[in-house]
Amino acid sequence: MSYSPYFNPDLETMSRAELEALQLERLQKTVRHCMNAEFYRKKFAELGITPDDIKTLDDVRRLPFTTKDDLRENYPFGLACVPLRDCTRLHSSSGTTGNPTVVLHTQKDLDEWATAVARCLWMVGSRPDDVFQNSAGYGMFTAGLGFQYGAEKVGMLTVPAAAGNTLRQIKFIKDFGTSVLHAIPSYASRIYEVMKEQGVDPRRDTKLRVLCIGAEPHSEEQRQRIEQNLGVKAYNSYGISEMMGPGVAFECQEQNGLHIWEDYFIVEIIDPVTLEPVPDGELGELVITTINREAMPLLRYRTRDLTRFLPGECPCGRHHRRLARLQGRSDDMIILKGVNIFPIQIEKILLKFKELSTDYLITLETKDEGDVMTIEVELSQLFTDDYTQLKTLEREITRQLKDEILITPRLRLVTKGTLAVSDEKKAVRVKDLRKLF
């Protein structure tokens, strides 16, 4: 059977002029809809604007920015633009030390999200005859249900394997004939290492063909290594839970930049200091306005992700602009094993223990078994050197950290004065030794 190269041919290949007309119509509708939330009414009043001021696409720059702090401060439902009874799902970030971020969806939002992911999966060559396996965490992680519904919309047989248990992942890949796999890049490498240990040759023993990798910054070299090792084509995926999750931007088969779906989003790239647009093609912070969302539209959301627009037309026929692979963050967020972590979450847990001093150092490294986080923390002067007591303390701190940041760090309690972290300048708290870019 022969299929169209596009999942939504009309929307994916429409001309720039048609796309921009659709964007303006959706932007105006979204801005009016935002007035259902007290949060936006106040922001508009502060700026002295009304929805009627949005007459052209460039007027998006008159709108207020939104940030993660806005979501936290208006936790949990302050940005909802529909009554809660019209919402059918929420996703939330990890952590309990501060307010997590909450994103609400109506059923239409969920359908649109699934369509966006289906477009991405189709764009990289998945078709209904494929078997799709997802090694993302399910539950609150948007990559679990996000890829799940997208892959179902494509019509693939789906294997919701979820995170972890690598031997079982490999058994599923072999036994079910998995041809399309979603994994974060460091986990794809881990799967390959375990396959080698088990004597499994991906080319001989599996049908793996397409790999979707995202949620973790990685270099072109890393991609190529993964492709060679697993005998697949690996495509870069960009998602952000505030926008919905995966499905925001994805590479096409040209593997040259990520098309961002501009019928869903208006995209700006700004200087994170001046907040002005950077010259076209230069690196800056990605700012996204949702124009296709009911429950919780976000205006000019500052993603803190750094990227740039790629110039020119893509030979694949889609006119949605392309972003370069993500180049890092304009804040201090750590991404490890596909989990987003802020150092302040770790600090708040450590501060709860009177046995600890305030000096700590977080080190991120790539080891054979995957990426690991080591937290070294100084004991306070008064605390014991009794081994059993120290081990008990270590276990309790590790347990509380895991509850907060979802991954298990390696913890090392060290004697006071060992860490040279508190010089006169701002203390260096995070050392990232991974080769990311």
Ligand code: COA
């Ligand atoms: N995806 C899938 N599995 C992963 C993983 C990842 N990002 N990172 C690690 N794993 C595997 C490990 O290889 C290990 O497998 P094993 O059972 O074969 O040994 C298992 O998960 C546990 O890993 P470990 O490092 O000991 O656990 P942890 O306590 O640090 O927690 C996870 C790790 C997997 C539970 C946590 O990182 C997670 O849920 N990650 C998924 C995040 C995600 O899906 N984010 C969205 C992506 S878009």
Ligand code: ZN
């Ligand atoms: Zn393309």
